[in-house]
Amino acid sequence: xxxxxxxxxxxxxxxxxxxxxxxxxxxxxxxxxxxxxxxxxxxxxxxxxxxxxxxxxxxxxxxxxxxxxxx
Numbered sequence: 001x002x003x004x005x006x007x008x009x010x011x012x013x014x015x016x017x018x019x020x021x022x023x024x025x026x027x028x029x030x031x032x033x034x035x036x037x038x039x040x041x042x043x044x045x046x047x048x049x050x051x052x053x054x055x056x057x058x059x060x061x062x063x064x065x066x067x068x069x070x071x
């Protein structure tokens with residue numbers, strides 16, 4: 001015969017209530033969504049700058065293609 005109640009820390013709980021609470025926990029867990037930490041953006045760099053190795057081989061910081069305020 002299955003027990004109808006369970007003792008936890010000296011308190012008596014009905015087993016069917018424990019089972020129902022667990023079902024509610026599982027349903028809430030299934031529906032939970034984790035918020036995003038940051039928005040994903042597309043990488044708009046040229047293909048030659050897509051990897052760290054290619055950025056090292058072809059640096060573009062001082063190539064003169066960027067317009068600056070100084071003349």
